[in-house]
Amino acid sequence: MKILVCVKQVPDLETTFKPNPEGTWFDETDLAFQLNDCDEYAVEEAVRLKEKLAGAPDITVLSIGPRRVVETIKRALAMGADRGVHIEDAEAYRKDPWQIASLIANFAREKKFDLIFTGMQSQDRGSGQVGVLAAELLGLACATTIVAFEFTGGLCRVRRELAGGVKGVVELKLPALLTCQSGLNVPRYPTLPNIMKARKKELLTVGAETLGKEGPAVVTEKFYPPARKGAGVVLEGEAAETADKLAGILREKIPGLRGL
Amino acid sequence: MKVLLVGEYREGQLLESCFELEAFADELKAERATLLVGSADACQKLRGKVYFADAADYLEYNPDLHKRLVLEAAARENADHIVFSHSAYGWDLAPRVAAALKAGQVSDIIAVRDGKFEVGCLNGKMRRLVAPATAKAVLTLQPGAFTLKNPGPPEPRIEKLDVEKTASPVNFLGYEPAEKKEVDLTKAAIIVGAGRGIGKQENLAVISALAEALHAEVGASRPVVDAGWLDHSRQVGSTGQVVSPKLYLACGISGATQHLTGMRKSGFIVAINKDKEAPISELADVLVIADLIPFAAALTARLKKP
Numbered sequence: 001m002k003i004l005v006c007v008k009q010v011p012d013l014e015t016t017f018k019p020n021p022e023g024t025w026f027d028e029t030d031l032a033f034q035l036n037d038c039d040e041y042a043v044e045e046a047v048r049l050k051e052k053l054a055g056a057p058d059i060t061v062l063s064i065g066p067r068r069v070v071e072t073i074k075r076a077l078a079m080g081a082d083r084g085v086h087i088e089d090a091e092a093y094r095k096d097p098w099q100i101a102s103l104i105a106n107f108a109r110e111k112k113f114d115l116i117f118t119g120m121q122s123q124d125r126g127s128g129q130v131g132v133l134a135a136e137l138l139g140l141a142c143a144t145t146i147v148a149f150e151f152t153g154g155l156c157r158v159r160r161e162l163a164g165g166v167k168g169v170v171e172l173k174l175p176a177l178l179t180c181q182s183g184l185n186v187p188r189y190p191t192l193p194n195i196m197k198a199r200k201k202e203l204l205t206v207g208a209e210t211l212g213k214e215g216p217a218v219v220t221e222k223f224y225p226p227a228r229k230g231a232g233v234v235l236e237g238e239a240a241e242t243a244d245k246l247a248g249i250l251r252e253k254i255p256g257l258r259g260l
Numbered sequence: 261m262k263v264l265l266v267g268e269y270r271e272g273q274l275l276e277s278c279f280e281l282e283a284f285a286d287e288l289k290a291e292r293a294t295l296l297v298g299s300a301d302a303c304q305k306l307r308g309k310v311y312f313a314d315a316a317d318y319l320e321y322n323p324d325l326h327k328r329l330v331l332e333a334a335a336r337e338n339a340d341h342i343v344f345s346h347s348a349y350g351w352d353l354a355p356r357v358a359a360a361l362k363a364g365q366v367s368d369i370i371a372v373r374d375g376k377f378e379v380g381c382l383n384g385k386m387r388r389l390v391a392p393a394t395a396k397a398v399l400t401l402q403p404g405a406f407t408l409k410n411p412g413p414p415e416p417r418i419e420k421l422d423v424e425k426t427a428s429p430v431n432f433l434g435y436e437p438a439e440k441k442e443v444d445l446t447k448a449a450i451i452v453g454a455g456r457g458i459g460k461q462e463n464l465a466v467i468s469a470l471a472e473a474l475h476a477e478v479g480a481s482r483p484v485v486d487a488g489w490l491d492h493s494r495q496v497g498s499t500g501q502v503v504s505p506k507l508y509l510a511c512g513i514s515g516a517t518q519h520l521t522g523m524r525k526s527g528f529i530v531a532i533n534k535d536k537e538a539p540i541s542e543l544a545d546v547l548v549i550a551d552l553i554p555f556a557a558a559l560t561a562r563l564k565k566p
């Protein structure tokens with residue numbers, strides 16, 4: 001069985017974002033980058049399947065982006081993927097979901113993967129399209145937002161998260177693509193020996209320009225912060241003093257509050 | 261301009277999001293038709309032209325058949341935009357339609373500005389203004405972003421729609437109900453919400469102590485529940501509970517839209533966060549900029565003082 005996991009590197013969100021000179025995405029200066037959270041569940045699920053099938057599946061992990069995304073590929077390798085593919089593209093941040101999905105599909109088409117895992121969406125752009133578009137381009141069965149996965153008798157049985165805790169149960173034939181939602185599993189933390197081992201794993205670099213030249217289907221015209229009305233009252237300072245002020249406000253605003 | 265709205269129907273019910281789609285069409289001043297894979301009864305609640313495909317034939321979830329129904333209705337209408345709610349149904353189906361039409365898709369739209377679409381990004385910290393580069397476009401709307409102002413009486417003109425029923429590689433087996441609840445947060449007067457900002461599981465004790473001092477229930481954002489630190493019945497948000505307590509204390513919660521959906525209607529909102537730009541600050545009546553755990557401990561101590 002051949003498995004592909006598609007991962008994206010996204011910025012740490014606990015920071016202030018400024019527009020880049022084009023004004024269409026963020027400026028990268030001083031940002032820290034990490035593995036997109038839904039994609040971490042995707043990697044973990046692939047590795048668990050490999051373990052369950054006694055190591056038989058072969059896991060390729062793919063990421064599109066500039067040189068820095070190699071770090072994210074290495075993390076997935078340290079979690080247990082077998083080989084990495086870096087689709088090198090310094091312009092990836094300008095590409096829309098259609099272009100990214102086309103690169104993935106063009107890479108994957110001849111490789112005949114049985115199962116592809118992606119995240120359900122990225123934390124930065126959040127369009128939630130790439131996985132499904134890639135499945136359509138490749139003609140694969142596809143289900144999104146999975147929170148449970150079983151593989152038995154050559155079939156995937158998944159639970160899709162709907163709303164209010166209700167789930168939809170779906171069965172898919174291989175080849176299939178599944179988009180993973182957080183909560184699917186608890187991703188492992190790579191151990192030091194596995195991080196060392198990951199360094200020796202195969203890492204293939206492919207130029208994005210060799211995988212077709214699709215134009216964009218949507219265009220970002222502007223990138224900007226939301227109009228801020230700002231918080232009501234802002235409290236800052238030494239903890240006990242601030243706690244005192246907050247208790248005062250609560251007592252005034254919420255009559256009948258017990259414990260004040 | 262013509263739009264095709266793709267309504268949503270689940271467990272035998274028309275979902276409210278259908279009316280949000282109508283509101284969006286009104287805002288665009290577009291001529292609209294709706295496709296519903298559902299029941300004839302449910303179609304009676306809609307307005308204008310309705311393409312009706314029976315869920316008894318096409319199931320409530322069958323992406324291949326539903327895609328073909330959407331494509332058929334869109335072709336008959338020659339629709340410029342095909343519009344879905346950004347829900348588990350919409351984000352699953354919309355890209356399939358977009359791929360088939362080679363149309364651009366704009367996801368999770370929160371507003372229309374000069375004919376272009378505003379969407380959130382970076383967990384709600386920033387916005388993008390997006391325009392399709394293709395003649396036809398597929399759009400998904402953020403739940404709750406559009407509301408129908410003057411609905412008028414429902415008066416559907418229903419047309420039955422059918423496509424050839426072929427076998428699908430995706431087989432829908434049914435629904436699994438929500439798990440039994442540990443608490444009913446919707447009844448709580450005060451909720452102390454624990455977010456990823458608590459840092460580690462051990463720190464939950466500090467949050468619980470604060471909740472106890474306030475006679476409050478402990479709620480949580482999704483990552484805290486996904487990590488297995490709290491029961492799912494304590495999750496606040498679009499895939500958890502929608503709550504409206506008198507007081508909501510957001511402790512180390514950034515305020516992603518899916519969380520805000522669940523607690524927006526709280527009477528009074530206090531956010532404790534080290535990041536003054538966290539989107540939760542937009543909703544907060546009081547924002548405390550502090551390191552959460554020491555501050556929560558100080559607040560608990562203050563509340564326990566007679």
Ligand SMILES: Cc1cc2nc3c(=O)[nH]c(=O)nc-3n(C[C@H](O)[C@H](O)[C@H](O)COP(=O)(O)OP(=O)(O)OC[C@H]3O[C@@H](n4cnc5c(N)ncnc54)[C@H](O)[C@@H]3O)c2cc1C
Binds near residue numbers: 121481500512535553
């Ligand atoms: C389909 C879908 C459904 C979803 N449903 C839900 C849902 O129902 N409910 C939900 O909550 N989420 C839901 N999410 C997830 C949501 O998008 C966010 O990822 C999530 O709400 C973030 O949780 P958080 O605010 O706790 O964590 P983060 O976004 O990581 O925020 C942590 C916050 O803590 C602050 N912080 C960190 N350390 C400290 C410190 N020492 N002191 C003070 N502050 C600190 C940070 O500044 C930050 O603002 C859903 C996502 C998807 C895609």
